[in-house]
Amino acid sequence: MDKPFNSDCKVFTLSHLAVISVTGADCGKFLQGQLTCDINELQDYQAGVAAFCNAKGRVISTLLVVKTGQEYQLILPVGLLDKVLKKLQIYILRALVRLTDQSQTWRLYGLEGLAPQDQDINLQIDSSKSSTDEILVIRHPAYFSHFLCIAKNPQFIEQLLQQHRYKIGSLEEWRFHELSSGFPWFEAGGSEQYIPQMLNIDQLGGISFNKGCYTGQEIIARTHYLGRAKRHLFLADCSDITEPPACGVHVLASDNLQNVGDILSAATFLQNTRLLVVLQEGASLKNLALDDPRRTVIKLADIS
Numbered sequence: 001m002d003k004p005f006n007s008d009c010k011v012f013t014l015s016h017l018a019v020i021s022v023t024g025a026d027c028g029k030f031l032q033g034q035l036t037c038d039i040n041e042l043q044d045y046q047a048g049v050a051a052f053c054n055a056k057g058r059v060i061s062t063l064l065v066v067k068t069g070q071e072y073q074l075i076l077p078v079g080l081l082d083k084v085l086k087k088l089q090i091y092i093l094r095a096l097v098r099l100t101d102q103s104q105t106w107r108l109y110g111l112e113g114l115a116p117q118d119q120d121i122n123l124q125i126d127s128s129k130s131s132t133d134e135i136l137v138i139r140h141p142a143y144f145s146h147f148l149c150i151a152k153n154p155q156f157i158e159q160l161l162q163q164h165r166y167k168i169g170s171l172e173e174w175r176f177h178e179l180s181s182g183f184p185w186f187e188a189g190g191s192e193q194y195i196p197q198m199l200n201i202d203q204l205g206g207i208s209f210n211k212g213c214y215t216g217q218e219i220i221a222r223t224h225y226l227g228r229a230k231r232h233l234f235l236a237d238c239s240d241i242t243e244p245p246a247c248g249v250h251v252l253a254s255d256n257l258q259n260v261g262d263i264l265s266a267a268t269f270l271q272n273t274r275l276l277v278v279l280q281e282g283a284s285l286k287n288l289a290l291d292d293p294r295r296t297v298i299k300l301a302d303i304s
Contacts, residue, residue, distance in 0.1 A: 010169035012110035016185075018081040018103035019150060020074040020088075025096040027072055034091060034215050035065065036196055038208035042067040047075075047138045047148065049183075049206035051196045052084060057219030058192040059199060060087060062184050062206075064148070066138055073136075073150065078103065079187040091215070109149040110174045111137070113166075142183040142204055176269035179276055182303035184233060186265050186276075189247035196220055197229040198278055199264070228281065231261065236275045236288070236298040244268045244275075250291035251277050251298070253284050259291070260284070274301070 022031060032039040037050040047066050051059045061084050064075040076084055081103060088099055136150040178185070184199040197220070201207055209224055223229055244266035251261040261279035268274075275298060279285070290296040 009113035009166045010111075010173075011166045012112070012169040012171060012174040014108040014110050014148070014174065015171060016078055016175065017075055017108045018078045018101070019106050019108065020076065020081070020085065021098075021100040021102050022072040022074060023070075023098045023100070027070070027097050030092065030095050030097045031065070031072055032211065033213065034088065035063065036201060036207045036214065036216075036220065037065060037205075038211040039065070039067075039072075040211070041208075042072075044069065045136065045138060047141050049141050049201060049204040051199070051201045051206060052088070053196065053216030053220070054087075054192055055216060056192075057195045057216035057223075059194050059196055059201070060084060060191055062186070062199065062201065064141065066136070066150075068136065073102075075108070075148070075150075077185055077187055080191060083188070083191065105152070107151045109151060110140075110169070111147040111149055111166075112145070112169065140178075140181075140183075143178045143181040146177075170269075172267065172269045175267040176272070176274060179265060179267045179274055180235065180301075180303070182233070182235060182276070184264060184276060187247050190264050193262075194231065194264075194278060195223060195229060197223055198231045198233060200233045230281050231278045232281060233264065234277050234279055234285070235301045235303045236277050237301045238273045238275060238290070238296060238298045239271075240294070240296050241273055242268065242271060244273055245290060245292065251279060252289050252291050252295070254287035254289045254295070254297070255284075260288070263290075 028039050035050040035052055037048050042048050044067050047064045050063045050065050052061050052063060053059050061076050061080040066073040085099055138148050140146045140148055196207055245263055247263055249263045250259045253260050260283035261277050264276040264278050266275045285300055288298050
């Protein structure tokens with residue numbers, strides 16, 4: 001008899017994300033000089049949050065960084081893969097570092113409802129990490145109740161999940177709930193527009209202010225020690241549209257139609273749309289609308 005579906009467990013194919021493998025004798029030192037997080041504090045097989053910035057401190061891409069022994073895996077949006085690879089390559093110079101796009105050979109999955117009794121997967125959930133020859137499973141550092149799975153052998157993970165009879169979740173559902181957790185993924189339209197503090201990277205533990213120099217560090221540190229970010233990240237709800245608006249669409253103050261911010265990312269699931277918006281400091285947060293023909297009303301929500 002087939003094992004019944006476990007209604008509490010789902011698997012999601014995360015086709016919107018890619019993986020860059022960073023290897024070589026100097027890979028840790030190299031990333032320490034490029035990313036906002038402290039690479040030396042990362043534990044094996046656990047994900048950390050980081051930003052890769054330009055020299056002006058503007059975020060090229062947000063990242064999840066996973067240390068795997070002497071190597072590192074960078075998880076990032078597919079739409080920013082080529083840009084990040086090219087810009088990282090500029091800084092390698094004579095360092096013993098190799099960057100490899102793994103998005104065609106490795107697959108990313110999201111797991112919901114994973115339980116410690118799932119012995120067939122042999123995951124040590126209590127320690128928030130697991131590594132085997134076939135898969136790497138890590139707890140999402142912002143979307144705490146969910147896990148990311150990097151499968152070096154997609155057939156292996158697909159067979160494994162089929163044995164467990166997990167339900168298949170949609171990418172729209174995963175993106176909706178991940179966005180609701182406040183994790184600031186964005187696509188090309190948001191690249192090099194914001195410093196990390198505007199995207200709450202500091203609140204997610206993705207910035208070290210005492211590790212030393214890295215690309216963009218001067219602006220980021222100055223904002224931290226001498227001032228404040230002029231814009232901040234908020235979560236908003238919208239029930240009057242069925243398709244998520246694009247990154248970069250302006251947010252207006254409804255009373256005077258003044259531009260007070262922009263959409264960073266958006267996701268729709270079950271006819272509900274959620275937005276991450278970057279708003280100017282001091283802007284009225286009560287009456288907001290999108291800069292679209294309908295002046296669609298949005299309301300701020302609590303990050304879950």
